[in-house]
Amino acid sequence: MMFADISDLSFQSACPEVEFIGLTCSALSRLGFVAENTIACVSVCRDEISQSLVEIINSRWGYTFNLSSLAGMLLTGRTGLLAAMHHAPNMDGKERYVFYAMPHIAIDEGGRIGACLRTGRQGESTACGALNIFLKEVAEGKVNPIIDFNDIELSLIRMKLLRMIPRGEIPGLFELTKIAQKAIQLDLELTLRDNIDITSSDYAVITGIQVHKPDGNYVWPVSCYSVVEGDKRELELE
Ligand SMILES: [Zn+2]
Numbered sequence: 001m002m003f004a005d006i007s008d009l010s011f012q013s014a015c016p017e018v019e020f021i022g023l024t025c026s027a028l029s030r031l032g033f034v035a036e037n038t039i040a041c042v043s044v045c046r047d048e049i050s051q052s053l054v055e056i057i058n059s060r061w062g063y064t065f066n067l068s069s070l071a072g073m074l075l076t077g078r079t080g081l082l083a084a085m086h087h088a089p090n091m092d093g094k095e096r097y098v099f100y101a102m103p104h105i106a107i108d109e110g111g112r113i114g115a116c117l118r119t120g121r122q123g124e125s126t127a128c129g130a131l132n133i134f135l136k137e138v139a140e141g142k143v144n145p146i147i148d149f150n151d152i153e154l155s156l157i158r159m160k161l162l163r164m165i166p167r168g169e170i171p172g173l174f175e176l177t178k179i180a181q182k183a184i185q186l187d188l189e190l191t192l193r194d195n196i197d198i199t200s201s202d203y204a205v206i207t208g209i210q211v212h213k214p215d216g217n218y219v220w221p222v223s224c225y226s227v228v229e230g231d232k233r234e235l236e237l238e
Pocket residue numbers: 045046047070071072104127128129130131
């Protein structure tokens with residue numbers, strides 16, 4: 001397994017998940033987004049250790065539209081995003097969407113990136129496993145960027161992330177996770193740009209990295225903003 005240089009780590013600003021979601025809810029309620037008038041959409045990794053975030057979002061927003069793929073990559077495209085948007089409450093003539101989208105990474109007690117333990121399972125595990133598989137392929141120079149119909153999601157992850165890695169570089173898992181976060185945000189924003197009507201809809205984008213530490217799950221925020229009446233503003237998470 002490959003590990004990033006620990007000095008690369010800056011998870012100090014990571015926030016416990018419950019606290020982080022609470023902060024986003026408070027900030028968004030000041031902008032008119034509440035559970036009754038908003039649909040929350042989530043893209044996190046399929047990994048069972050990522051689902052705590054979905055549960056918290058469910059408990060705060062009532063329910064969620066699931067946009068998730070391996071590594072939290074946003075592979076659902078226009079069809080998935082439009083479906084979510086078409087399910088939003090609109091009783092007051094306006095639609096509101098909140099998108100939580102992020103990859104994940106584990107860090108163990110010794111500060112080793114990617115390493116985690118799983119309940120009821122012996123030995124060490126890795127998160128994100130999908131990103132780690134791709135990383136090994138990059139390190140060995142064996143990336144085959146074609147669609148494998150028996151492994152569609154990893155095929156798309158390869159194709160999307162390979163072009164975002166600087167030529168000749170082999171990132172660590174932390175670096176690759178940051179690249180994945182950028183890819184997820186880019187895919188979300190491009191799909192939104194082409195499909196959202198900001199004259200009748202308000203929305204928020206909340207992205208970062210979900211961090212699994214031995215004492216619980218955290219969110220390392222990267223980009224959190226709202227677009228209300230077409231006006232884009234950073235969320236005040238305080
Ligand atoms: Zn994963």
